[in-house]
Amino acid sequence: xxxxxxxxxxxxxxxxxxxxxxxxxxxxxxxxxxxxxxxxxxxxxxxxxxxxxxxxxxxxxxxxxxxxxxxxxxxxxxxxxxxxxxxxxxxxxxxxxxxxxxxxxxxxxxxxxxxxxxxxxxxxxxxxxxxxxxxxxxxxxxxxxxxxxxxxxxxxxxxxxxxxxxxx
Numbered sequence: 001x002x003x004x005x006x007x008x009x010x011x012x013x014x015x016x017x018x019x020x021x022x023x024x025x026x027x028x029x030x031x032x033x034x035x036x037x038x039x040x041x042x043x044x045x046x047x048x049x050x051x052x053x054x055x056x057x058x059x060x061x062x063x064x065x066x067x068x069x070x071x072x073x074x075x076x077x078x079x080x081x082x083x084x085x086x087x088x089x090x091x092x093x094x095x096x097x098x099x100x101x102x103x104x105x106x107x108x109x110x111x112x113x114x115x116x117x118x119x120x121x122x123x124x125x126x127x128x129x130x131x132x133x134x135x136x137x138x139x140x141x142x143x144x145x146x147x148x149x150x151x152x153x154x155x156x157x158x159x160x161x162x163x164x165x166x167x168x
Contacts, residue, residue: 026051028085028097034066034075036103042071044085044095056085065101075101105131109138111168117148117158125154127168138168 030042044051053071060066060073062081067074073083080100087093106129113125127138140150147162156166 026085026087026093026095028083028095030073030097032097032099034073034099034101036075036077036101039072039074042073042083042085042097044071046093053085055088057088059084059086066099073099075099077101078103107131109168111166113154117156119158119160121158123156125150125156125166127154141167143167 025047027045028042029045030040034040042053044053044056056071058068058070060068060081060083062079065075065077065079065081066083067076068083071085078101080098083097083099085095108128108130110128110130111125112127114123117123125140140152140154142148142150142156143165144162145159147160147164148156148158148166150156150166
């Protein structure tokens with residue numbers, strides 16, 4: 001009886017090993033927020049290795065929002081859609097990426113505030129956008145964070161003497 005159980009177990013184990021398939025993951029990588037009129041190229045990875053984008057069919061779930069020219073995505077109007085890449089030699093392998101398209105219509109951004117900050121001191125910067133209702137995410141950055149840092153609200157802190165550019 002014990003031998004029969006061992007043989008039965010080995011048969012089941014061998015069946016499982018034979019039927020197991022190497023499952024792979026496919027992922028589209030790129031930014032998820034695009035601006036109308038500014039195309040973006042995406043990369044595709046399978047098991048964390050970059051693949052040739054030409055090995056995939058590319059499409060979007062909403063051709064009114066964005067169009068595909070292979071892996072180059074052209075945003076057309078504000079909205080949301082899915083980018084879909086299907087492997088040409090195996091239609092069962094595919095990846096999707098949700099993107100949103102914004103139409104900012106920004107004509108001008110003006111940064112206001114002092115242009116000098118002293119070591120161990122703060123200054124506050126702010127900005128005006130034309131038109132005011134333009135929808136866009138902006139981020140403050142420092143060209144050299146060893147000299148001055150800036151937070152998400154535009155507060156700049158001086159760390160050491162030097163020149164730095166704060167941008168939005």
